[in-house]
Amino acid sequence: MNNGSTNPISAGLGAPAPLLGISFNSSKVACNNCRLRAHCMPASLSTHDLSSIHNLIGTRRRVMRGTALFHQGEKFASVYAIRSGFFKTCTASPEGREQITGFQMAGEMMGFDGIVNDKYACDAVALEDAEVCVMPLDGLVNLSRNMKVLQHHMHRIMSREIVREHGAMLMLGGTRARARLAAFLLNLVQRLHARGFSNSELILRMSREEIGNYLGLKLETVSRTFSMFGAASIVAVQKRHIHILNSAALQDIVNQTAFPRAGSGGSH
Amino acid sequence: MNNGSTNPISAGLGAPAPLLGISFNSSKVACNNCRLRAHCMPASLSTHDLSSIHNLIGTRRRVMRGTALFHQGEKFASVYAIRSGFFKTCTASPEGREQITGFQMAGEMMGFDGIVNDKYACDAVALEDAEVCVMPLDGLVNLSRNMKVLQHHMHRIMSREIVREHGAMLMLGGTRARARLAAFLLNLVQRLHARGFSNSELILRMSREEIGNYLGLKLETVSRTFSMFGAASIVAVQKRHIHILNSAALQDIVNQTAFPRAGSGGSH
DNA sequence: CGGGACGTTGACGGTCGTCAAAATTAGTGG
DNA sequence: CCACTAATTTTGACGACCGTCAACGTCCCG
Structure with missing residues (x-):
């Protein structure tokens, strides 16, 4: 299975062509060139190990906005690392209610919930082309x-x-709407910042309804809360474009708006 | 606690205490005799594999009611399988609020959340001697x-x-108090049933406050909801002794009391 | 221009958090 | 065995928060 050389010669029949724009089928971006490597790969890897992993990653796959990478109940086979785009994962309860369990961005991984029952336990839907x-x-x-680092990394x-x-x-x-939305925004912007984006501006990839579903709120409440933040000049909101004006105030809201004294006392 | 010896010993988790009153090493129940094996071990194992695993499990450990098996932030080393007793796992948010993330019973495992950062991410507290x-x-x-089944099992x-x-x-x-408590009871009794206990009676090992914390409700609401179930003859409640009289009705409550039309297409 | 998806805002009411007090039980020491 | 305190649970009254229903505005796309 060792593939010593992945040089242009072996690619003579018009496969990889790393020189020019985007090539879909052939597009094996070498893992060691991937600028997201730090997010989905173990920290230290020998080049040999890295190429082993690289060879493993059979294909990349495009997912159009609004379509699913995998569906709940589908036979499990692979996990996925996001190269670009934005996903939501959502499960449906037996009685049909739907709950978004998370939002994923580039460098994050999905699908591990499929291992237990050999079926994916949720849908993974692209919120933008990915x-x-x-x-x-x-x-x-x-x-x-045979690769301890990788094992541990998984x-x-x-x-x-x-x-x-x-x-x-x-x-x-046990938190109020304000606190949930504030925490949500801070979490998003922090993850984006870790990927080189602004730490105060972001564009929401999901609708108010999806935010509400994730946070356990109704879309109207989400909207109202955004307006509240705006009125208080904590966040500038224009549709899905968000500008955090006072991140400390947001953090305060997270801290203060939890229901008081939920868990202390008690233990003897 | 009122024993002749000083208290710090029982509370200390520090050194692997060699020869105190309780001998940790001695009690090695062979895994292949353990009637909980089906819950924490892979389904099919050769006797050889089984004894390898058995040898691995260095010690068993007793945990007194109200004390912690491990603490949030503590250096991670081991995962744990519960042989007997009942646990809660709870995390504290940075601002000090506490959230119970789950209740665990015999045959279930704890500690995997410690792998990421090499620190346990929650407290594991025994709700009864364990x-x-x-x-x-x-x-x-x-x-x-070298043991593929085990790897997959993990x-x-x-x-x-x-x-x-x-x-x-x-x-x-997105569910109401009734639905949460109903689902909680059904889940508990189902897990107990899978361990050979009744499928209609159970004894709650946790307080109303702990239930509420887990379910995102206040203890008064939990209490009131129990009373409601009692008045409707769905559940007979006497303190912590619970008798499910009409499990179908409980299931209905779970199904019906979700907020309507959370996720599906909004046609009106 | 018209239809649909999405977002905002308002009014109203139910659920559940809050505060308070009483009831039941558990644990301790005399 | 019984008094005493502490912990847990129950019940009540009140009101805030957020879900519900509804109307309207905006943007996009055909």
């Missing part, structure tokens, strides 16, 4: 058997997902 | 490198935890 790296799980698993990613959801639960249980 | 199997992670990891467990939290989010976002 591109993902397809990572077949058995490939990853096999590779990780564990870390899943563990992180667990912790992330802890955070989401923290928000949903 | 006993756990200590499973050092690096041992598991090394073993799994992935499944973490994945299941992710999915479980999806479910919790589903409940916290």
Whole structure:
């Protein structure tokens, strides 16, 4: 399976052509050139390891806005790293209610919830045209058997997902609308900032309804709360364009607007 | 606590205490005799594999009611399988609010949230005297490198935890108090039933306040809702002893009391 | 220009948080 | 065994917050 050279010669039949614009089918952007590597790959990897991983990533896949990368119940096979674009993941309860469980951006991974039952446990829908790296799980698993860093990295990613959801639960249980929306904005802008974007401006990729669904609020409440932030000059809101004017005030709202004294006392 | 010896010992988690009153090492119940094996181990294992795993589980550990198995922020080392007893896991937000992220019973595992940052991300507190199997992670990891079933099993467990939290989010976002409490009871009794207990009776190991915290409700609301269920003869409630009289009605409440039309197409 | 998706704003009412007090139980020491 | 305190649970009254219903404005696309 070792592929020593991925040089232009082997590509003579008109495959990769890394020189020019975008090539779809052939488009294997080498992982070691990917500027998102820090987000989805282990920190330190030998070039040899890196190319092993790179070879594993069979294809990339484009996902048009509004369409699903995978569906709840679909046979599980691969996990995905987002190269570009923005996703939501949502589950449907047996009785048909739908809950958005998270929003994912470039460098983040999706699909690990499919491992338990060999079926994806949620839909992953692109909120804007997107591109993902397809990572077949058995490939990853096999590779990780001889690559300790990779094995540990997989564990870390899943563990992180667990912790992330802890955070989401923290928000949903026992805070007011203001606090939820404030925390939501701060979280988004922080993740964007970690990817080189502004730490005060962002464009929402999702509708008010989707925000509300995620935060456990109705869309009208989301809208009203945005207006409130605007009136207080904490955030400038124009449709989906958000400008955080006073991030400290937002943080205060997160801190102060939790229901008071939820959990203290108690333990003996 | 009123024993002759000084208290710090029981509270201390520091050193692996060699020969105190309780001998940690001695009690090695062979995994292949453990009637909970089906819950925490892969389905099919050769006896050889099983004994490898068994050897890995260095110790068991007793946890007294009200004390913590591990604390948020503590250095991560092991995951734990519950042999007996009942736990809650709770995280504290930076601003000090506390959120219970789950209740765990015999056969379930805890600690995987510690992998990401090499620190436990939550407290695990025993709600009744308990006993756990200590499973050092690096041992598991090394073993799994040569034991494919185990490797896959670990992935499944973490994945299941992710999915479980999806479910919790589903409940916290967009349902009413009745629905949350009904779903909570049904979930508890179902898990207990899977362990050989009644499918209609249970004893709550946690206080009204803890239930409320978990469900995003105040303790008064929890109490009132219990009373409501009682008045409707759906559940007989006596303190913490719960008898489900009409499980179908409970299920109806879960289904019907979600906020209407949260996610589907809005035609009016 | 017209239709549809999305967002904003207003008015009203229900659910549940808040405050308060009483009831029941558990734990402790005499 | 019984008094005493602390913890937990229950119940009531009140009101804030947010869900509900409705109308309107905006933008996009055919």
